[in-house]
Amino acid sequence: MFSELGPVDSSMVDLLPAPCRSPFNSPLNDVFLWFSHGDASTETTTCPGSSFHTALTPQPDEHGEAPAPGSGPVGHGKNHKDAASVRATHPIPAACGIYYFEVKIVSKGRDGYMGIGLSAQGVNMNRLPGWDKHSYGYHGDDGHSFCSSGTGQPYGPTFTTGDVIGCCVNLINNTCFYTKNGISLGVAFTDLPPNLYPTVGLQTPGEIVDANFGQQPFVFDIEDYMSEWRAKIHGMIARFPIGERLGEWQAVLQNMVSTYLVHHGYCATATAFARATETLIQEDQTSIKNRQRIQKLVLAGRVGEAIEATQQLYPGLLEHNSNLLFMLKCRQFVEMVNGTDSEVRCFSVRSPKSQDSYPGSPSLSPRHGATNPHLHSADSPTCSNGVTPPNKNKSHNKYPGVSSASSSSSSSPSSVNYSESNSTDSTKSQPHSGTSNQETSDSEMEIEAEHYTNGVAENSSTRIMNGTYKHQEILQAEDGSLGNGVADSCASRQLCGGNQAATERMIQFGRELQGLNEQLCREYGKNATHKKMLQDAFSLLAYSDPWNCPVGQQLDPMQRENICSALNSAILESQNLPKQPPLMLAVGQATECVQLMARVRSGSCSFARVDSFLH
């Protein structure tokens, strides 16, 4: 539910290092502060002892003001010099949009001189937040707010033992408001600088507070507040004034729709659309139909025929694009294992009609909807603060080794890599190693993980999948043999359709493929991606039931979609047509913009998610 706080999740691991509720001494022997423990699962990698001290000790040594050890409580807390603050190890990530934490006053101690607020790096930690430059605080004794000044302004009520004080930083308009026991007290500070750290300061003996960064439910309904801003930003985008250019926009939009239809080869729909809107289609009908035919073949798993058709219709294309050819051949091998490729289907003794039916592929549509999380609407539950929902994305299973340093944020980083692999046109899929993940620094991840998750690059694949998904429906409608296919494919899934001759053909094809790989290696040098691809494909044979094995994912008809769109793009490119439809470019551009906003620390980007506008 805390999707916008996503980036904060990862920093939370650093904020909450203590595995248990353990008080510790601040410079004042008797003033102590503790942070309650978070979910045990968040503690897997951090060393409780060391990070605990770096996180919370107010570093008295730096300022040399720590009282002599052994000095008693008498005389403590009399003046400002006795104050000490602690702050979180990481600043509030700008791109999280809205940041919130709560502090429970466990005990007000002697006088209840407690300050809750924010401070920038380098602010003197031996003072309460708010008294120094770049430091902001709300104090319990007088209820005043301190904005980088020794004199406070009347702000809210006082607070004391048992109260829960919340501090919310709105990074969209750079303001901050506090809450007391779940009630918003109104804006306290405006024009806040970036990179502030949550800070708590105490002054008199016996003051104890307990911070909650989301590991426990908040008293204030921050989710509701965020929903308001989400709605505001969405409204702002939806009502963005386009002024005089209304007519222009219509033409642009029509062109976008038309090119999208053409790109995916929805020939009849595109023609009808062009007729209705009185626009022109650049590509000629035959070309569209040819591409459509090839796409159909790939999506039906008849890759061999697709290769043949491509070579015949677009001579030279595959010869000049050996990577693509290799990918196609690899896929063809997988489809042979699947029993769908025509080279093994011809051995099939089943009904002659089966030539026209594509076992496996018809089941694609329903499964597509069920397993693909990207098609879920925007409001599907996403990662909440520090809690990873159980494998909502199947693809995460594929890379179990990728989970990051913190298991709590495992869903975000793994999807980062996953999406990157998709975005790179599927031709040079990156290796998913722990090291590549480490490269993304902690703070970077905090900021951008949110936008990678379910974001951008995946999106482009979403659209393509979505496109072919519809395509599939058309295909089915044309064939009318849907029922057969489904029944067959589900009932008996055997290697190469269970035919001995087919299996032999498949093994032979595998040798040829191996040969092709070696040839490519000689010509272009070693290619790790190809090697991995080949290994994965061959691994299928190592299992008695390839469909239920660690690499069985490859057999999923959904996997055809990437290669299908790669082939389609290559054909279009060879015809001097754009390899991506403008609609996808626009989506990609918008997604990039949001990412850019995240990088330049614009808070609103966390509520402007492209996929929430794609229905």
Next chain:
Amino acid sequence: TKCVHLSPVSLSEVTATSRHYVDRLFDPDPQKVLQGVIDMKNAVIGNNKQKANLIVLGAVPRLLYLLQQGSSSSELRAECAVVLGSLAMGTENNIKSLVDCHIIPALLQGLLCPDLIFIEACLRCLRTVFISPVTPVQLLYTDPTVIPHLMSLLCRSQRTQEYITQIFSHCCKTPEHQTVLFNHGAIQNIAPLLISPSYKVRMQALKCFSVLAYENTQVSMTLVNVLVDEELLSQVFVRMMQRDQPIDMQLTAAKCLTYMCRAGAIRTDDSCIVLKTLPCLVRMCSKERLLEERVEGAETLAYLMEPDVELQRIASVTDHLVAMLADYFKYPSSVSAITDIKRLDHDLKHAHELRQAAFKLYASLGSNDEDIRKKITETENMMDRIVSGLSESSVKVRLAAVRCLHSLSRSVQQLRTSFHDHAVWKPLMKLLQNAPDEVLVMASSTLCNLLLEFSPSKEPILESGVIELLCSLTQSDSPALRVNGIWALMNMAFQADQKVKGEIVRALGTEQLFRLLSDPDSNVLMKTLGLLRNLLSTRPHIDQVMSSHGKQIMQAVTLILEGEHSIEVKEQTLCILANIADGNTAKELIMTNDDILQKIKYYMAHSNVKLQLAATFCISNLIWNEEDGSQERQDKLRELGFVDILHKLTQASDPNLCDRSDTATHTSLPLSFSFSLHKTDAHKHAHCVVGY
């Protein structure tokens, strides 16, 4: 010159075409009639002039005739209803004409037809007619079969749901209407519509609940237990208040919960009130909201927290509400006047509403908590705004301003400081001269507080000749005004000098004073007794008043002690006797009145400790040692058996009473003590501040 000739021609042309439309309704061929109605429909859409013309030319009765005719095709009937609905969309005059043609019973009758399209057209027209302020809502209730039939139509379509709920929410104006709708199952029938896929339906259903629950315990109590799709209704309302919902929905849902809370169906400390409804209403007061929303938000919030100090405290710290309200007084803003004439018009229209809403909310906020009152008076120019609000032309603003002033006047500190600094008594006195009763009640209540002994405004008010005004209030037909009049006089008489007391007695007249002592309203009686008590304090005053009015007072006291009155009234009366017993010459009026002495004796043995205590004080004042003739009085009282009773009382369980009787038996009760009793007691009464 050409133009001058043209315009009458074109006018008559318009009338001619209109007449043509009407004529076609009389064609013998039903098909042609249908086409005529359809053409008429297309002609009137968005054309108020055409609508008015057709009405003048008598289209309505003919359309109604066709609509009611059983022989008409269902298509024709539906088209007629559509045209009538279109005519109703025009001006208020159109609605009046339609209602005069008895369109409502005809359309209600039409609802009995099974054809859904026709029903929807009828309902749409009925909706338009009923939401107009010129339509008497009672017309919905004249035929008792209408409401149950409308309930049964709720399941027909989303349109019927929308129109019917809209009709209900506009026609539910009185508790009787609420009961009729409730008894016909409005809650069960409308609750499922709250989760309708159509926003309009959800919204109208929500509005329905807000009018049904308003000040209605029965409805509210039922609502809390209603489940919609296995979810409690209050939770459904809470969801509708979420910040990403449309403002109208948030506000109306907050109203529903407010009304349910005020009717006692939801506790004021329930989290759905404290953490959801109250913050939602505060948000409605923010500058970002439309002026209308801000008015409604503030009024609803004022209503929600009126009886609950804890909610007042929470609201006072929520989102800087007190400061936020100050903005309500800034309309029309100086900027809008120059830049945008439309905006200025809009601002002007809402300026009064905004001000009165803010005053109401301030009044509610400050009604109990001293800190909040301080915060309000310290808000920029607040006292000046109240002062100018008191003399605004709009009665609504004046009333709200005086309510606010009254709420703040409950603060001793404010009375001493800001009230005096801003001379609020001046506009208040002016307001009292000529105002409607509701304003008068509030203003006189405030005046009561301004006349408290420690209020620095007391002196100037006295000098402004307020006594006559207050005395006239005591003759009012309204009990509230009588109470306030006599209350203010009571406060005024507290520790006043002889001159003021004399003036009060003179202005009020003994006749009126004694009339008030037999007032049917016990509050009036209590305050009159309080006034008497305050008049009868300090020995010289007691003797003086008793010498001139002793007989009547003793009579009145006797009557009250004999009558059927509350303990409080009798206690107050006995206290008056105790004061009389403190006088030098006045005490003889008691000593020579055996009847009264017997009564005192009776109350000394009463089962109520308060009455015993008051009677004992009276006796202890009579037998006080250091005064002339105390020996004779003691002898007489001993004769009458008072000593035995006093001895018995020393064994009493109440330590207070025991103590008093003990001192009385030893006749060592210091005078100052007995005096301090009526002094403190009077003080107590004088300090009673109007509590409503």
